[in-house]
Amino acid sequence: MALLCYRKALETDPRCVCALYQSMLIYRQLENSHAEIQALRLLHSTLLLPSTTEPAVAPSHPLSPSLFLCSQSLSRLISVPSALSVLHSLALKCVIHGRVSEGVEYYLDLLAAIHSEDQHGAHATVSTLPKLPKLYLEAGAALLMARRPADCMALCDEVISTTLDLVPDKVLLEDPEDRFVARSRGVKEEAESGLEWLLWAAAAYLLQGHCYSQLKDWQQAVTFYTRCVNLLVKVHYKNRGFPPQVPSLDKEQGIDLCVLQRLKGLSLAGRGISFAQIDRLREALRDLQLSLQALPEGVNAGQWCGEVLWKLNRKQEAAACWENTWSHSITSLAEGLPVYTQELQSGPMLDSTELHRKLQELGSI
DSSP: OOOHHHHHHHHTTTOOHHHHHHHHHHHHHHTOHHHHHHHHHHHHHHHHHHHGGGGSSSSTTTTOOGOOOOSSSHHHOOOOOOOHHHHHHHHHHHHHOOOOHHHHHHHHHHHHHHHHHHHOOOGGGGSSSSOHHHHHHHHHHHHHHTHHHHHHHHHHHHHHHHHHHOOOEEEEEGGGGGTTTTHHHHHHHHHHHHHHHHHHHHHHHHHHHHHHHHTTOHHHHHHHHHHHHHHHHHHEEEEETOSSSSSOOTTTHHHHHHHHHHHHHHHHHHHHHHHHHHHHHHHHHHHHHHHHHHOOOOOHHHHHHHHHHTTOOHHHHHHHHHHHHHSSSOOOOOOSSSSGSSSOOSSSSOHHHHHHHHHHHHHHO
């Protein structure tokens, strides 16, 4: 019924951005990604029309409609994000739902628009967007998925050049439940900023490692995965037993901890796979096993760990590793995590049919 009402509103006024935006939110709630993307595209186009930014009431009117719409619920209903925020949502949705080439173009349009805003001193108008390094990393991940490694590396270089010098030598984290003890607000904010800069720089190195893996330059891939790992080990925990095995996204600092664990798991997996390509099997096995400790649901790490064990003639262990990996449900890109912290299938893939054949041969022995 709500969608029907919004459709009627759009028939009355095709530029009713409130109706478009609320329709998009309903499609999102219904998990209709195709309709959501279509609504986002139309909303962005409509927001760019000059008339949508002009005041609806001439200054000569004695009363403004805003005087009659001052309640919080109504304000929330008629509020609409900026055109750039909508463009970011459109780019991210396209990438997450497999429309990578579209997503790349939207990300490039977004970065160009932000650069234009900065040149005109209007960056404050896009404050609802994620911070610029995060946007660069998202765009870099999209370019990597589109098999444009050179462009991805260029964006990552920008992130590294602006954040690496800000990363402290050590980042000390404490259990969120104990944070009120012996820590001033200023020190707390400094530590959180240090962690944020560290994660951005580490993610940039991770993506660059993926790029070299995509280019089959295994030595360079090892180098950049190692740079990612070397940054992540700068994070230390004040209390024993912290962090939890699976960081919760609902807790304070939970997202950063989850990103930290994922970056650690993915960088070790990438380095282990790269070692396997140059027949350094012992080092490959070490890294892949460490990766699975940090990210037990890692599909690439699990499959390649089994492959390395098989090559080392530890076939029963390999079979157990593969069986355990296949027991995890293989999911597509998730919306709750940054796209650059997810398995992007950038490196060499193993044929699951061939792995099943090996298991059958082992069972027949």
